[in-house]
Amino acid sequence: MIRALSITRSIHDWLYSSMSENMAYFIEMVLIAIVYLAIFAVAGLFLVLIERRVAAWFQLRIGPNRVGFQGLLQTMADALKLLSKELTGTEKADKFLYNLAPYFVIITALMALAVIPFTQDFQAFDINIGILFLIAISSIGVIGILLGGWSSNNKFALIGAMRSGVQTISYELSIGLSLLTMILITGSLQLSEIVEVQKSGWLIVQGHIPAIIAFMIYMIAGTAETNRAPFDMAEAESELGAGFHTEYSGMKFAYFFLAEFINMFIIAAIATTVFFGAWLSPFGITESIPILGVFWFLAKAMVLVFLMMWFRWTFPRLRVDQLLTLEWKYLLPLNLMNIVIMALIVWLNLTIQF
Template sequence: MNLLLTITSTIHDWLFDIMPVGAASFVEMLLIALAYLTVFAVAGLYLVLLERKVAAWFQLRYGPNRVGPAGMFQTMADAIKLVSKEMYGTNRADKFLYNLAPYFPIVTALLAMAVIPFSEQFQAFDINIGIFFLLAVSSIGVIGILLGGWASNNKYSLIGAMRSGLQVVSYELSVGLSLLTMVVLTGSLQLSEIIELQKNGWLIVQGHIPAIIAFIIFMIAGTAETNRAPFDLVEAESELGAGFHTEYSGMKFAYFFLAEFINMFIISCIAVIVFFGGWLSPFGITDEITWFPSVLWFLGKVLVMVFLMMWFRWTFPRLRVDQLLNLEWKYLLPINLFNLVLMAVVVWLGWTITY
C-alpha cells in the first residue's frame, strides 16, 4: 500500500502548500468523507448483487443476468429506479420523525466504518477505544427503526419496530461479551493494535477454545443484530407486510435497505479484525512484500464472512419470537459469561499460543 500512502501524502502536502492550515484541514476532511461515502455506496450496491447471486446459487437458478455483463449493473439500475420513485407516506404520520428515521442507520453505519482499518494506511480514525466506539455507535442505529415504525402510524410497522428494539437490546449483550472475551486476550481496545498482535498468529488460534466459542457466538449474535434471516422477525413479510419500513418508499426505503447490507459488512469486518488478523496475510505470505496491497487480504476475508452470513439466510428457517429470545437469554448469554471467565483463566495461566 505504499502507492496509497504516496498519493495521500502528495495530496496532503499540495493542500497545505496552496491553502491556509484551517482551510486545508477542512478540505482534507471533506475528501476523506467523500472517499468513505464512495466505499459505502459501492459496497452496498454490490453486496445486494452478491446476495442475489448467492441466493440463485443455493436455489439452483439464474441470478441477475440482464443489466450489464453477468448482471453487474443490476443493482445500479435498482438504485436509479428507487431515486425516481414517488415519495409517499400516511396522512397521520409524524412527519418530522418519519423523515428523520432513515438517516439514523445510514449515519451510524458511516461512523462505524470510519474506525475500521482496511489496511495499515487506510483508516480514517484510529482511536484507542475502537471496539468500545463500535459497540456504542452500533446501538444507535436501532433508534431509526423505532422512530420509523412508530412515526409511520401503521400497526405492522410499530410491531416490527418493537421487535427490533427487543432483538437488538438482547443480542447486543452477546456481541459485546464475545468481543470483551477477545479484549481480555489482547489487553487492548484499539483495532490497529489488535491486528498488530496477530503477526504471530490469528487470535482465534492464539485464544484456544474460548476464542472459537467467542467467534461462533459473535457471528450468531451479529447476524441477529443486523436483522437478517433467520432472525428477520423485524421485517417478516408473511406477518407484517414489510415490517418497520412498510410505509417507506423511494430513497427513504433505500436507506434502510442499504444500511442492512452495510451493517452486515461491518459485522464481517469486525470478525476479521478481532479473530482473523485483519489485513495480515495467512502465515505471513505477503507481509514482507511491500508492493502487495494488504487491503486485498482484508476484503477477501470479509467476503468469506459475508458469504457465511448469507449462507445462514438460505439455510435456516425463520425463528419465532420466543425461540429468538430463548436462544439469547437461555443459551448464548450463559455460555458467553462462562467463556469470558474461561478466557480470563487461560490468559492468567499463560496458556495462549505464541509462535
C-alpha cells in the first residue's frame, strides 16, 4: 500500500484525472523510484562523511575540512571523482556476471529501503510480511558479493566473497531469531502494526530483559551482516586488498561502497522500528506534528549508526574461526533460549489477562 501526504495525494489525484489509470500508476511508480534513488544517494554520501568524521574523532584527527564549509562537500567531490574514473577489469573476468554483481547489491538495498516506515505517511510499501521481506532481501544481497568475487577471476576477491557468504549466512540466523523474539510480542510481521503496538511503550521496554538481549544480539549480528569491523574479514585490507571488490573501479566500486553504508542505515532503521518505536516520540507529540516523526526516526537511527561506527574504531578484527565461533557457539544458543523465555512471558501475560 502506498501512503501519501497531502501533497502526494494531490499529485495522485491530478495524475489519475489527467490520463489513463495504467499510465498514471506507471508514472507514480517512476516518481517514487526517483525519490528513493535521491534518498539513497544523499544518505550514502552523508553517512560516508559521518564515518570519516567519527573516525577522525576517535583517532584525534581533524577529518575532512577542505572542500566546502567544514568539509561538507568532500564526499560530493569523491563521488564526482569516481564518476570520472575509468571502468577497468581483468581480461579473464566473466564480463556478464562481473557487470551484473554491483547492481544486485544496490537494488537489494533499495528494495529494503522501500519498506522502512520513516513516518506514518512516508512509507513506499507497507506489506503484511514486512519483516520477512527484509530478511529475504538481505539474503539476496550476498549473491552480488559472491558473483563479484567469483567473476573477477582474482583469488583475493574470491576468498573475500567466500568469507562474506559464510559470514552472512551464519549471522542471518541471529538477525532473524532476534527479530522473531520481538514478533512474539506484536503478533504481526507488518511494520506499521509493529509501530502501532509501541504507542503504549517501546518494545525494548515492553519485552523486559529478553528484548534487551535480543537488541544486543541484533546489533552484533547486524554489524557482521554488513561486513563492518570487527567483522570485516571479507574486506581485510592487510590480507585481501579490497576483498571481493578488488577488481572494481569507478562507479561499480562506488555501488559496493555506498551499499555498505546504506545497509548499515537499514540495519539501524529496522532496529529503530522494531525496538524503539520508529517515528513515535517519547513525549507523545508526533501525531500533532507529523514532521517530528521523521526527526525522531532519523535521530534514533543515527544513534545506532554511531554505535556501529564506534564498534569499527574500537575493536580489533576477529579471525575467521573466532567470527564463526561467536555465532554458532554463543549467539545462536543464546537466541534460542531467549525466544523460549520471551514466549513464556507472552504466554503468561495472556493467561493472566484471560
